[in-house]
Structure formats: structure tokens, C-alpha cells
Amino acid sequence: MKKHIVLLFVAIMTLSTCSDWLDVVPDGVATLDMAFNSRTQALKYLATCYSYMPKNGGSADPATLGGDDIWTRKTTHFSNRFSLAGLDISEGNQNATNPVLPRWNNMYQALRVCNTFLENVDKVPDLQAWEREQWTAEAKVLKAYYHFSLVQMYGPVPLIRENMPVDADVYAVKVERDPVDECFDYIVELLDEATEGDMLPTFVLDPASDYGRITKPIALSLKAKVLVTAASPLFNGNNDQATLKNHDGTPLFDTTFKPEKWEAAMKACKEAIDICHEAGMMLYKYEDAAKRYNDTTVLNITLRNAFNLRSNSEIIWANTQMISIPTSGGMIHASMPKLNPDYINSNDICKWLGMPIKIAEMFYTENGVPLDEDKNRNIGDLYNLRTATSKDRLYIRQGRTTVDMHFDREPRFYAWVGFDGGVWFGAGQYNDKDPSSLRYLAFKIGETxxxxxxxxxxxxxxxxxxxxEAQLNAINNISSPSYAWPIMRLSDLYLLYAEAINEAEGPAGANSADLFHYIDLVRARAGLQGVKESWDNYTNNQKYTTQAGMREIIQTERLIELAFEGHRFWDIRRWKTAPSEYHTPLKGWNMMVSTIDGTEEEVNRMMYQPQLLAEQKFGIRDYFWPIRTSDIEANPNLVQNIGW
Structure with missing residues (x-):
């Protein structure tokens, strides 16, 4: 961000009539006069504003490999198609000379483009008034989102309210960082302007071509997330950032905790929920109208579809800049197992992305409580071997031996986590009346x-x-539905609301009924009892009666419900729990065991020995990215983040 001037030339994107609103590709450049001389050209420019959205859920997203929930080795030969740069973040190798996966330049370019659109949209001659209002509101929401993306990553940042004129004095463009509270205030101001009246529609007019365009539920849900973030410990009374000041001594963090921030967040969450309900959104449930499957399978499909079924009933906002497709280098391809013995010799489909043992342990038991709190589980038995029986047959292959911790877990564990011996419904096999016909994972060397x-x-x-439905249809080829990466689901919003209520009032305040209602809706969809019932019946404590205990429950619920979606990376930072999470060593099972290494019992015992995978690092400086050294050299008014 060396200069903030009006862009004279911008990339113009074409819109595909048979695809998503954001599924765009460059088709040349145009002057500003050309860009706003007709409705068609202006619409292309608006698409350009969208085109800068951060690539959620891919190798360019720091939340993919930069956290503690997804891991792979740097030596994997898949790295030539799937960047492993995020591992440098989790391993403590971030640096200021060449920051890993930064957003600084791209987001500021995006803001200049949005400002240019807002400054010129009134010039479009054939644009109807309602369209002008809607497009203006969309651009303001994008401005808010891009500023928020910067604040999440860098903390206090220079706000770009409008573009600098081309003849601006050189000192005018050498901007300073704005205090973080002012950053949040401006983001909310933009969202309030965009949601005033009926400027934004409640839902897109044409789902076939406008999927991904901003609506009022999107804008209000983003406001809810912004205000919850602003109220969280990282930004609300954070004494660790007390020394971060501009050169003139202006503090960039207010170290005084302000409880009213949680009040504002609570109100914003409820407003967002109400508009989402008005738009007909609800937690997704698979409807088995033909009664083909039993309840266990229906719940399994429900939970898998809730994330990866395109435009289902709970997707508030999906990023169609990031379509998950089964091609090389995508998230499906990077995670896909072979499953079918016919393709055992595939050298390309090898489930490159994995998760450490601690993430598998995070999921609840079948009783809806943590493993170490369930009075019906012996925590010392978790790594003991156990063989699946007929009662386990839809979750674990009957007759397969695995560790005790894989048994009697909540449905989300079986729907979202693949493990050795775990049944994999689908992939061409759908007869759950005959579980022995269903696919399952076989991880030992010599197996599929x-x-x-x-x-x-x-x-x-x-x-x-x-x-x-995804499956291999050739030795190195995957057939799978595609989907846009969900930025925000209704379950996310429900849990944000529960969190805001608990932080503002505790679990026995005026809105306690809503607190338990919305977290219990998420749990019920996952096949679990409510919080009170679960802790009363299956633990020896009633932690939900205290604010601290309820905070732990809500945070765990978020980490489970939104697992692998990129939220954990940012949540543990805003909660300031990142050090304890990162400092827990990453461990996995012994994946180099072969079926010929001994008897079946010996092989299983060798496999289920935890192996150290990586030691991660996290310090105070790692809460925020460094500003690139060259950017600070170009603009000495910028102060560097603490520790860099």
C-alpha cells in the first residue's frame, strides 16, 4: 500500500450466464469511462469488486494448514499442486521480510477497486434506481469484509474510506494505522449503511446466476461476527498489545475491557438470526422421502451435506471464488481416500491432508459430553484395542479392530472424521441394509x-x-459434486449468539432461554441431547451453571460443529487460547505398519502407538501478521506489529 490513488485501469471480469455470479475470469482492461458507460460494464466492475474475496478453504488460506487441526508432511509429493506454505505459520516460521500468506496488498487493492466503484456508480446512465442502491450496498459490504479480513490478520490497520486523488501530496498517502476500535466502528458503519431500508434483498433474485451475491442476511450476519470478534479478548481489553502505538504515541489498542461490546454483539446476532429466519433459512436436514435409509444413515447424510451440499438451507454465505471441485490441488482431491480395492494402485489419490489425534479426541461421546467428562467412559481405556460388533456396523466395519476412542462417539465424529476401519457411506455403495457392502477405510500398508x-x-x-457421492471412477480420477466454500452457516450464527449472551449476561441472565435454545438446536441436529440434559445425566458436574463453564461448553461446541471449516484458526486467536492449543504436540498413529508385520493382533498394536508428528510454536507476536518490511520502508508512518 505505497500509494492510495484512484485506479485508472482495472481488471474487468466477464459474467457467465450459466454459472455463479462470482465465477469470473479476466477478459481485458478498460478505462474508467468505459467501465461505467453502461449497466453491463458497471456490472462487470462490480464483479471485479467481488473477485478479491479471500480464498477460503484452500492452500492459500492460512486457516487450512496454519492451524493445529489439519496437517501433512512438507515432504509429500502432493506439495507441487497444493501449497504447504501454511505449515510455516504453525511451525513458527512466519517472518517480516517475506510474510507467509499475507493479505495486505491484495485487500488494499480490493478496497481501492470498491471505492472506485462507489465513486462512479452514479455515472451509469441506464441503471435503475433500485439497482444502483443494491449495487452500492453490495460494494459497501465488500469494503467492510475486506477491512475485517485485514483486522483479523493485522489488528489495527489504515482505514481506506475513499481513494486519494492522483495529485495528492506525497505526505498525504503516507498514512498511519488507525486504532483497532475505530477500525471496527468503521466496518460496522459500512454494514449499517448497506442494510438501511431495502437496499439489499432478503435473498438473491435468481439463485441460478446470482448465487454468492450479497444479501441482507449476509450483511447482518457479517456484522454479528464482526461485533463478536470486537468484543472478544484479543480486541477487548488486551493488555498484551499495550505497547503498540503510532509514532505520535496514539495507542492502537484500548486496554480497558468494555462489557458493552458484548451487549452490542448480542443484539447484532439476534437481528441477524431474525432476518435469516425471515429468508427461510434453517438448519439443514436430509429428507429421506423414499425411506431408503435408516435413521443413522439419514443423520450421517444430513451432517455431511450441511457443509458440502451446494446452496442448502443453512448456508448464509458461500464463497464462489473458492469452488471445491475434485480436480488436482483442491480440498476434495487433497483429502480423498481410494476406498475401492479396484484402485489400490492409484499413486495420486492418497488422502494427503490429515488431522492429529487431539482433534479426534475433541469430539463428544455419544452422550454429548467430552471424553474426559463422560462418567460412562474410562479415560484410561481410550488407546486400548477393541473389535467392532454388529451394533457398531454402520460406523465401524464389523469385525475390525481399532482403538476404544473410536467407539460410542457422537454422530459428527463419524460423519466428518475418517479413520481406519471407519465405515464410509456412499462412494458408490448405498445399501445400508447390508452394512458389509459399504465402503470403509483400511489404512495399513497392503490394504486399500x-x-x-x-x-x-x-x-x-x-x-x-x-x-x-464422491468416488473414484478411474485409477486417478475422482467423480464428485462441487460446492462453494461456506463462509458462514446458520449453526455458526447460532453459536455466536449463544457466546454473546453468555459473555454479556452469563448462563442465568435475561436471555438465558435463547442461550440454551440456540446451542441446543445445533446439538439436536447432530443427534445429541441439550446441554443441561447431557451434563446432568452423563457427567458429575453442572458446568453450564457458571459463565466460565458455559464458555468452555460453547467454545467446544464451536470447535466441533465448525471443525475443518477455517473458523478454529481465528476463534482460538480471538479467545486468546491459541498458545495452549498450539503447544500441544501433534501426534498421529503409526501409518507405516504393514499387514505382513505380524499377526493381526500384533499389527494392530503396532499401528495404534501414538507418534510425534510436529512441535508447533505460538507466542504473543503470532496473534497478528507482520507488515512486510518493504512496505514499512516505503511508508515510515506505519508501525510494525509487536515482536516483528
Whole structure:
């Protein structure tokens, strides 16, 4: 961001009539006069504003490999198609000379483009008044989103309210960072302007061509997330950032905790929920009208579709800049197992992305409580071997031996986590009346999904990324539905509301009924009892009666419900729990065990020995990205983040 001037030339994007609103490709450049001389050209420019959206859920997203929930080895040969740069973040190798996966330049370019659109949209001669209002509101929401993306990553940033004129004094463009509270205030101001009256529609007019365009539910849900973030410990009374000041001494963080921030967040969450309900949104449930499957399978499909079924009933906002497709380098391809013994010799489909043991342990038991709190579980038995029986047959292959911790877990574990012996409904096999016909994962070397030195190193894969219909249709080729990456689902919003109520009032305040109602809706969709029932019946504590205990429950619920979607990376930062999470060593099972290494019992015992995968690092400086050294040299008014 060396100069903030009006762009004279911008990339113009074409809109495909048979595809998504944001599924755009460059088709040349045009002057500003050309860009706004007709409705068609202005619409292309608006698409350009959208085109800068951060690529959620891919190798360019720091939340994919920069956290502690998804991991792979840097030596994997898949790295030539799927960037492993995010591992440098989790390993403590971030740097100021060449920051890893930064957003600074791209987001500021996006803001200049949005400002240019807002400054020129009134010039379009054939644009109807309602369209002008709607497009203006969309651009303001995008401005808010891009500023928010910068604040999440860098903390206090220079606000770009309008573009600098081309003849601006050189000192005018050498901007300073604005205090973080002012950043949040401006983001909310933009969202309030965009949601005033009926400027934005409640839902897109044409789902076939406008999927991904901003609506009022999107704008208000973004406002809810922004205000929850602003109220969270990272930004609300954070003494760790007390020394971050501009050169003139202006503090960039207010170190005083302000409880009214949680009040504002609570109100914004409820407003967003109300408009989402008005738009007909609801937690997704698979309707088995033909009664083909039993209840266990229906719930499994429900939970998998809730994330990866395109435009289902709970997707508030999906990023169609990031379409998950089964091609090389995508999330489906990076996670897909072979499953079918016919393709055991595939050297390309090797479930490259894995999860550490601690993430598998995070999911609840079948009783809806943590493993270490369930009074019906012996925590010392978790790594003991156990063989699946007929009662387990829809979750674990009957007769297969695995560890005790894989048994009697909540449905989300089986729907979203792949593990050795785990049944994999779909992939061409759908007869749940005959569980022995269903696919299952076989991870030992010599079996269908054995690693043989490449591929998965943890013993777990993020099954959530893969639609249940996905399958190999050739030795190295996947057939799968595609989907746009969900930025925000209704379950996310419900849990934000529960969190805001608890932080503002505690679990026994005026809105306590809503607190338990909305978290219990998420749990009920996952096949679990409510919080009170679960803790009363299956634990020896009533932690939900205290604010601290309820905070732990809500945070765990978010980490489970939104697992592998990129939220954990930012949540543990805003909660300031990142150090404890990152400092827990990443471990996996012994994936180099072969079926010929001994008897079946010996092989299983060798496999289920935890192996150290990586030691991660996290310090105070890692909460925020460094500003590139060259940018600070170009603009000495910018102060660097603490520790860099």
C-alpha cells in the first residue's frame, strides 16, 4: 500500500450466464469511462469488486494448514499442486521480510477497486434506481469484509474510506494505522449503511446466476461476527498489545475491557438470526422421502451435506471464488481416500491432508459430553484395542479392530472424521441394509488406503470436505459434486449468539432461554441431547451453571460443529487460547505398519502407538501478521506489529 490513488485501469471480469455470479475470469482492461458507460460494464466492475474475496478453504488460506487441526508432511509429493506454505505459520516460521500468506496488498487493492466503484456508480446512465442502491450496498459490504479480513490478520490497520486523488501530496498517502476500535466502528458503519431500508434483498433474485451475491442476511450476519470478534479478548481489553502505538504515541489498542461490546454483539446476532429466519433459512436436514435409509444413515447424510451440499438451507454465505471441485490441488482431491480395492494402485489419490489425534479426541461421546467428562467412559481405556460388533456396523466395519476412542462417539465424529476401519457411506455403495457392502477405510500398508510412505501420516482425514457421492471412477480420477466454500452457516450464527449472551449476561441472565435454545438446536441436529440434559445425566458436574463453564461448553461446541471449516484458526486467536492449543504436540498413529508385520493382533498394536508428528510454536507476536518490511520502508508512518 505505497500509494492510495484512484485506479485508472482495472481488471474487468466477464459474467457467465450459466454459472455463479462470482465465477469470473479476466477478459481485458478498460478505462474508467468505459467501465461505467453502461449497466453491463458497471456490472462487470462490480464483479471485479467481488473477485478479491479471500480464498477460503484452500492452500492459500492460512486457516487450512496454519492451524493445529489439519496437517501433512512438507515432504509429500502432493506439495507441487497444493501449497504447504501454511505449515510455516504453525511451525513458527512466519517472518517480516517475506510474510507467509499475507493479505495486505491484495485487500488494499480490493478496497481501492470498491471505492472506485462507489465513486462512479452514479455515472451509469441506464441503471435503475433500485439497482444502483443494491449495487452500492453490495460494494459497501465488500469494503467492510475486506477491512475485517485485514483486522483479523493485522489488528489495527489504515482505514481506506475513499481513494486519494492522483495529485495528492506525497505526505498525504503516507498514512498511519488507525486504532483497532475505530477500525471496527468503521466496518460496522459500512454494514449499517448497506442494510438501511431495502437496499439489499432478503435473498438473491435468481439463485441460478446470482448465487454468492450479497444479501441482507449476509450483511447482518457479517456484522454479528464482526461485533463478536470486537468484543472478544484479543480486541477487548488486551493488555498484551499495550505497547503498540503510532509514532505520535496514539495507542492502537484500548486496554480497558468494555462489557458493552458484548451487549452490542448480542443484539447484532439476534437481528441477524431474525432476518435469516425471515429468508427461510434453517438448519439443514436430509429428507429421506423414499425411506431408503435408516435413521443413522439419514443423520450421517444430513451432517455431511450441511457443509458440502451446494446452496442448502443453512448456508448464509458461500464463497464462489473458492469452488471445491475434485480436480488436482483442491480440498476434495487433497483429502480423498481410494476406498475401492479396484484402485489400490492409484499413486495420486492418497488422502494427503490429515488431522492429529487431539482433534479426534475433541469430539463428544455419544452422550454429548467430552471424553474426559463422560462418567460412562474410562479415560484410561481410550488407546486400548477393541473389535467392532454388529451394533457398531454402520460406523465401524464389523469385525475390525481399532482403538476404544473410536467407539460410542457422537454422530459428527463419524460423519466428518475418517479413520481406519471407519465405515464410509456412499462412494458408490448405498445399501445400508447390508452394512458389509459399504465402503470403509483400511489404512495399513497392503490394504486399500495404506500410505506406503506417501499420503496420510496421522490416521485421520477430514471426511467433511468430501460429498458422500464422491468416488473414484478411474485409477486417478475422482467423480464428485462441487460446492462453494461456506463462509458462514446458520449453526455458526447460532453459536455466536449463544457466546454473546453468555459473555454479556452469563448462563442465568435475561436471555438465558435463547442461550440454551440456540446451542441446543445445533446439538439436536447432530443427534445429541441439550446441554443441561447431557451434563446432568452423563457427567458429575453442572458446568453450564457458571459463565466460565458455559464458555468452555460453547467454545467446544464451536470447535466441533465448525471443525475443518477455517473458523478454529481465528476463534482460538480471538479467545486468546491459541498458545495452549498450539503447544500441544501433534501426534498421529503409526501409518507405516504393514499387514505382513505380524499377526493381526500384533499389527494392530503396532499401528495404534501414538507418534510425534510436529512441535508447533505460538507466542504473543503470532496473534497478528507482520507488515512486510518493504512496505514499512516505503511508508515510515506505519508501525510494525509487536515482536516483528
Amino acid at each position: 488406503d495404506g500410505t506406503e510412505g506417501q499420503g496420510n501420516w496421522t490416521g485421520y482425514i477430514p471426511k467433511k470436505y468430501i460429498p458422500y
